[in-house]
Amino acid sequence: MKRRDFLKLAATASLAGCSERLPWQAPPLNIHMPGMVLGHRLRDRLPTPNPTRERTVEVAILGSGVAGLFAGWRLAQAGFKDFCLLGGPEPFGNAAGSVAGGIACPTGAHYLPLPSMESTHVREMLAEFGVLRGDPHSLRPEYDERALVHAPDERLFIDGVWQEGLVPQQGVSTADQGQIQRFFAEIARLREARGKDGRRAFVIPLALSSADPAFTALAAETFAVWLSRQGFTAAPLRWYVDYCCRDDYGAGIEQVSAWAGLHYFASRGGHAANAEDGAVLTWPDGLQSLAQGLRTRIGAERGVEGMALRVREHKAGVEVLCFDAAKNEAFTLHAKRVIVAMPLHVAAHVVENLADFGFDKARDLPASASWLVSNFLLNRFPDETDPLQPLAWDNVVYGGKGLGWIVATHQWIRQAKPAQTVFTAYHALDNMPPQAMRAWLTNARPDELLALAQSDLKSAYGRGFARHAQQVDITVRGHAMATPTPGFLARPGIAALRAADRRIQFAHADLSGLSVFEEAAWWGEQAARRILGACRT
Structure with missing residues (x-):
């Protein structure tokens, strides 16, 4: 298929997507650009x-x-x-989702942190849905076990091996570990901090956060500048903080404001009677x-x-x-x-x-970041190299191009693994200015999008990963989310x-x-x- 013909097909595909069998061993590929044609x-x-x-x-x-x-x-x-x-x-x-090979999977956001007391509106909704059980206004309500993320929930591929959790530990020096501990101690302090107006400094919803200039002034500088001023220079820490900002805001610490970066860590305060603090709610098809x-x-x-x-x-x-x-x-x-x-x-x-x-x-118009959400339908689970760190719900590659991948069948309650599964890979595209990135996405070849979509998966599983893919669905979101830049x-x-x-x-x-x-x-x-x-x- 000629490039011109492909672009013409993509322009008329919208929600239905477009399919193109790529050369050699690549699986059938569907490119979805929801809203692009109508938006343009x-x-x-x-x-x-x-x-x-x-x-x-x-x-x-x-x-x-x-x-x-x-x-x-x-x-x-x-x-x-x-x-x-x-x-x-x-x-x-x-919040959209899809189905690949009969398996529900997300094409957008995939989890909801336990809502804090300030997010009463969300708690009331979850109570009506039966996800939250009991009084939605209690500090530690009980949640449906099927929606609470199952263990193992997170792992990080670093220095060629997997570790539990996403905060880097493998090969991290004592000095860098000290900075990581000091950073989280500062976050613990900010989580309880209140402004002169009596409000907590960082809250979800944002509108209920303190308006004290002592905190809001942090929105005038980037998170990278704030980290440097505080002496947080350790590469493993800065990678982790950058990853978190890209995950929630579509851009890293060099673009995101310090207020927003700290808000990511200090605003969450949800608790559950039957889950640890920091747990999240998730479903096979995401939100x-x-x-x-x-x-x-x-x-x-x-x-x-x-x-x-x-x-x-x-x-x-x-x-x-x-x-x-x-x-x-x-x-x-x-x-x-x-x-x-x-x-x-x-x-x-x-x-x-x-x-x-x-x-x-x-x-006043906020900058908006672009995303790829890529669903890989696999005919079998790829072989894991370390039985002590098995496949988790969320799997991330240290220094990778993307944000890792989640497993759509992870929440299934069954005695054995299913024969097939879907890995959903996320990419926040912040390596060039937003407008330039959208122009690149509009003109990118299918094989270019596929190479990016599977980059982290190949880092973890090798080039043979592609042999397990029966189908790949890539959802391109040119205006995926607002980015909270300085100001x-x-x-x-x-x-x-x-x-x-x-x-x-x-x-x-x-x-x-x-x-x-x-x-x-x-x-x-x-x-x-x-x-x-x-x-x-």
Whole structure:
């Protein structure tokens, strides 16, 4: 297949993906670029058919990622019925999952840390789903054992051998070990630190963190600069901290602000009666299990296929021009209120007169990182070199190009390993500026994407790993998540959108600048509560 022909095929594939048998021994490869074609159509303002139908509702939620789903769930839970949920270009967004060879696997985020007391909204959701058992407001509730990550949970491939846990230990000098211990002692101090306003310095959701300048000033410098100022120069420590930032923010310590870097470590405070602190919740298909649970409780009758092209506020309500790509059909939604639950780089093209809300795209739009999420369907488990460090749920290569891989069948409860499994490899693409990286992804050959996707796996298992792969599905996310770069806490336009209480509400993790489940859910919760409050008055 010629390069030109492949790019043409990729441009029309969208959610369905494209398949191409590569030369020699490579497995069948599917490339998925969810939302890219429709997003570029929106960006380039391509013509759209005239609307052929209309629908009128009290409230329209635009986007079915975590923020939109959570807003819809909260409305439905309160007995509010007159609303609809517009699916957008990819149902569930960064919480999406898939199936390979009959095995459920993630194509987006794959775990949820135990929610702390401040994340009451998430605890209440988990209680309704039966994942959290008992009182969601108790300090140490019990969680469903099937959702708590099973042991062994983490391992690191370093100096040619596996070690338990991801903090480097193998071959680490005594001096470097001392720095690692001192770093975690500082994190323990910051976890309990409070500002002059009485709030904890670092909390999830971010909006409940202390506003004391003694802490927020840390957002003005990079995490790398802060680490150096504190004397944290040990290479193993800096690799680990960089890995954690790339894992949550899509960029490393040279790009991420010190406040965000410390927030990653100091904000988590969830506990469980039946799990150790630091445990996480996970499912074979990642967070799609939670997203699907929210969608089910909203009700299929409230779902609308399509994406918003234009949102226009007027005196009587809001008019939304929508496009259903599957039918190549445009239609109009009329609502008294709208929740814009989409990434801000999309909302900037969709919401007319966004500047009237106080948002300046050039000043306020956060940078966004690109990701690859690659699912390898294997006909057998690769041979492990060390029986004392068996395959874990999360497997990471020290100094690798990616963020390691998780095992989709790890949570299965059975006496023996299944015949097949799926390894899901993650890559945060931060080795060039975001715009340049998106341009590279648009033009990259399938074999280039595959080489990157399996780089860490080959480091651990050798070149023979590819022989076990029956199929590879690579999901390319050009705008996967907002990156909390220096200054991200002080964007006035973001603060304006958070506070907006007009006919148009905003709800997305971009309002926090941290692309994590609890943050997206928080803003969905806030938008829903405002609407419920307005309906009661």
